[in-house]
Amino acid sequence: MASGESKPTAPCRILLLEDDRPIRERLAGIIETWPQGRLVAACATLAEAIQVIERETIDLLITDLRLPDGHGVQAIRTLRTQQPRAEAMVISVLADDRNVIEAIEAGASGYLLKDSDPINIIDAITDLLGGRSPISPTIARTIIRRIAGKEAHKSIPPPDHGEKLTPREMDILWGIAKGFTYGELAERLQISKQTVPVHIKNIYRKLQANNRSEAVYEASRRGLIRL
Numbered sequence: 001m002a003s004g005e006s007k008p009t010a011p012c013r014i015l016l017l018e019d020d021r022p023i024r025e026r027l028a029g030i031i032e033t034w035p036q037g038r039l040v041a042a043c044a045t046l047a048e049a050i051q052v053i054e055r056e057t058i059d060l061l062i063t064d065l066r067l068p069d070g071h072g073v074q075a076i077r078t079l080r081t082q083q084p085r086a087e088a089m090v091i092s093v094l095a096d097d098r099n100v101i102e103a104i105e106a107g108a109s110g111y112l113l114k115d116s117d118p119i120n121i122i123d124a125i126t127d128l129l130g131g132r133s134p135i136s137p138t139i140a141r142t143i144i145r146r147i148a149g150k151e152a153h154k155s156i157p158p159p160d161h162g163e164k165l166t167p168r169e170m171d172i173l174w175g176i177a178k179g180f181t182y183g184e185l186a187e188r189l190q191i192s193k194q195t196v197p198v199h200i201k202n203i204y205r206k207l208q209a210n211n212r213s214e215a216v217y218e219a220s221r222r223g224l225i226r227l
Contacts, residue, residue: 011038012129013056017049017063017075018042018091023114027062027091030121037125046070050078058086060125065092065099073099076106080210087211089128091121100142104217107210110134131181133212143217163206165224172199177216177225 014037018024021044028042040056043049046067052058053075061079065072076088089110090103103111110128113136124134135143165173168189175185186193200212207222209215219225 009036011036012125013038013040013059014125015040015049015052015056015058015061016042017044017046017061017067017072019044019064019067027121031125034122034125037122044068046072046074049075053078053082058083060128061086061088062121062125063088063090065090065094065103073102073106076103076108080107087128089124089134095136095138095142097142097145100139104143104211104213107214109211109213111139112136113138130183131176131185131212132179135213143213165203165206169199169203169206170224172196173203173215173219174225176200176203176212177219 014031016024016028016031016039018027024042024044028039031037031039040058041048041052043052046069049061049063053061058079061075063072063075072090072092076090079086079088087110088106088108089112090108091112091114092099093114094100095113100111110124110133112124112134127134168191171189172185175188180188182196183193185191185196200215204210204215207215207218209218216225
């Protein structure tokens with residue numbers, strides 16, 4: 001390889017879980033034509049998806065929630081247990097508080113609605129892999145209402161007895177909440193792009209979070225940041 005030539009990036013290995021056949025086939029077709037992705041499997045049931053998670057390496061799970069043999073959150077939890085480095089994104093018609101919060105707490109880093117504007121699945125995947133959390137506006141409002149409701153029932157923030165975030169980790173946490181990518185955070189903070197995931201991993205550990213959305217939610221709950 002010539003000097004200065006960038007090393008090819010491995011395709012993103014994607015598992016699609018969608019019981020509606022026309023939607024599954026449409027999304028699978030789009031993913032299969034994307035040069036930067038590789039469709040590992042397109043499953044119609046939770047059982048099929050769990051089998052794939054247990055035998056294949058997955059970078060991204062794209063899942064519906066309402067399935068004929070279970071719930072998409074179960075697939076997200078299995079993925080988090082079996083492959084903690086993998087990401088998960090929900091595409092569903094369900095927008096109620098319980099399903100949204102349950103999916104995010106399970107580890108979903110993105111949540112799109114099927115009944116919103118036509119979903120550009122490749123843009124959503126690119127945003128997620130770039131460090132953003134693609135979330136439909138309706139879902140964002142659901143999360144904000146949930147946080148606001150918790151704040152309204154608190155007179156003072158709960159005491160934080162956990163390990164404190166460093167000033168640098170606070171800077172990165174703020175950037176995560178604003179939706180900056182790893183590259184944008186590195187440029188803004190004038191640090192190496194490779195060190196950003198290290199700081200984020202420490203933030204997750206200290207906040208007992210599994211993903212960006214959960215870290216921002218927990219930081220807001222503790223009064224560390226204001227949304």
